[in-house]
Amino acid sequence: MWGFKSYTDEFYILEIQKENMKVINHFHTYCRDYFRKTYKKLFQEENLEDDFFQESFVKLWKEIRRCSIFVQNNQIYKRNAAGEINLLKCSLRTYLIDITKNDYNQYLRKKEVSARDMKQLLNSKMSEADVTTHTEDLKSKIVSECVKNLPDSCYKIISLFYYEQKNYDEIMEMSDNYTSKDALKTRKYKCMEQLQKRIEEKFNMYNLKPYLHERGNFK
Known part of the structure; x- marks a missing residue:
């Protein structure tokens, strides 16, 4: 033993x-x-x-x-x-x-900066005609910040899959962190769950309607 x-x-x-x-x-x-x-x-x-x-x-x-x-x-x-x-x-x-504590502290600092940027956007003055554009900009910014603030492994998977349109085989070739395609799929699923939860929390905070995402929709 x-x-x-x-x-x-x-x-x-x-x-x-x-x-x-x-x-x-x-x-x-x-x-x-x-x-x-x-x-x-x-x-x-x-x-x-x-x-x-x-x-x-x-x-x-x-x-x-x-x-x-x-x-x-x-x-x-x-x-x-x-x-x-x-x-x-x-x-x-x-x-x-x-290493773990340093990475987490960097993550918290990134979140603080994101929160300040979001507050500035919400407090900016705008006309009635800008409300719709502002709402869509806010949604896009929230999604973008939620993706950026994910742990590194999740950020890399989602960036490669959604932004760069890589498939599972291509991502496997670019990373040595996964022993099988099933392991990568499981990790991506968990990352997406985590991301969706964060987006929903932010949207609820600002009284925004749900954000429907599809592959390639994170901009």
Whole structure:
């Protein structure tokens, strides 16, 4: 039986580089359970924490796979974007959670900017003749902002599928985050549910009629 406290970060890194799925899944569960227990209350919106954690885990996995994080002489090093190599001064779990928190803070900052822009649009003076145009502009802006403020993985899927008109096979070729077309379809479905919920909440806030979406309708 796997014991969560029995493995060193050096062991995790070496086994992840070997694509040992048993170890990868073990490390994922170990970090995810701690994250849920410790940081769930930080998230203002329900069910977002797992999305952000999963995206951060993929980022860490990629860093280890391309040896940006590696083990040498029983020490863990990190190579930054400039190619400089330094000791990793925290545990892998702490590093992963820092990525998650930083991504979420960026998401919150984007939401704050979007809210200010929306308020300015609502408070702008306009004539009666501009009401219809204003309403459609507001709807389009809400949809656009809701898409932009999705977690990165959802934003990429929806952008590729709706904006760039890519099919599932093309998206699979452009991403290594999905093991099958069914997994991608499931993820897209969940992303669309999340997006629709956000759009409906915003529309209700501004007393707008429902927005009927079809492929290619996000502009």
